[in-house]
Amino acid sequence: MMLTLALSKGRIFDDTLPLLKAAGIEVQDANSRALILPTNQPGVRVVLVRASDVPTYVQHGGADLGVAGLDVLLEHEAHQGGTPMLRPIDLKIARCRLSVAVRKGFDYAAAVRQGARIRVATKYTALARQHFADKGVHVDLIKLYGSMELAPLTGLADAIVDLVSTGSTLKANDLVEVETLMPISSQLVLNPVSARLKRDALQPLLQSLRSSLQP
Numbered sequence: 001m002m003l004t005l006a007l008s009k010g011r012i013f014d015d016t017l018p019l020l021k022a023a024g025i026e027v028q029d030a031n032s033r034a035l036i037l038p039t040n041q042p043g044v045r046v047v048l049v050r051a052s053d054v055p056t057y058v059q060h061g062g063a064d065l066g067v068a069g070l071d072v073l074l075e076h077e078a079h080q081g082g083t084p085m086l087r088p089i090d091l092k093i094a095r096c097r098l099s100v101a102v103r104k105g106f107d108y109a110a111a112v113r114q115g116a117r118i119r120v121a122t123k124y125t126a127l128a129r130q131h132f133a134d135k136g137v138h139v140d141l142i143k144l145y146g147s148m149e150l151a152p153l154t155g156l157a158d159a160i161v162d163l164v165s166t167g168s169t170l171k172a173n174d175l176v177e178v179e180t181l182m183p184i185s186s187q188l189v190l191n192p193v194s195a196r197l198k199r200d201a202l203q204p205l206l207q208s209l210r211s212s213l214q215p
């Protein structure tokens, strides 16, 4: 039986490799251009997909399991009618936070207090919509696919909702963080059918991952 694990190139791949290694799985040909990578275990392979495609692959069985940021996972779930996916392990990697940021000098508190309509640019439209609805703030959401930081600087938006880690990207663009929606880390997500049908292969892998997370 083959287990297929979906990962995205970049920080998730880089931070997942050591966890897999500690669990006895070594990804091979990691620097090739191939999108399917074998591992030292004949029953485990890795597929490389876009970060935002990991939940889609796992949900529809293109992969049995995957690693996705909580940001990507919750946004995916919201667009799929809110049904939560199975996520048995918080891997605690690729940590950051989802925050609201505005241009330095923009009085966010006043705009919110006055009940003004604010324009918010983000890749996370569902999470942003929910956040501002909970606060009772009227927003016009502007969907972007990247470089959110540019939106307040060009007058496209008053605020952005984006990931912040060190804060240096905001700083370099004269933006300030004014609110945090939630802390983010990467989650192991499981296809529900695989969870049942491939249980015997999955359980030891999940167990080793859990123990490799213990400090």
Ligand code: PRT
Residues within 6 Å of the ligand: 008, 009, 010, 011, 012, 050, 051, 052, 068, 069, 070, 071, 072, 094, 095, 096, 162, 163, 164, 165, 166, 167, 168, 169, 170, 184, 185, 186
């Ligand atoms: O790049 P692509 O469009 O394929 O996908 P992606 O951008 O979603 O992938 P990737 O690898 O950049 O991010 C994958 C996951 O890493 C995200 O879904 C998050 O869960 C997690 N993660 C952790 C981050 C960051 N930290 C992070 N700092 N993802 C993005 N950033 C970006 C942020 O968007 C901002 O532009 O880094 C910038 C801020 O960083 P600081 O350190 O300057 O604050």
Ligand code: MG
Residues within 6 Å of the ligand: none
């Ligand atoms: Mg990126």
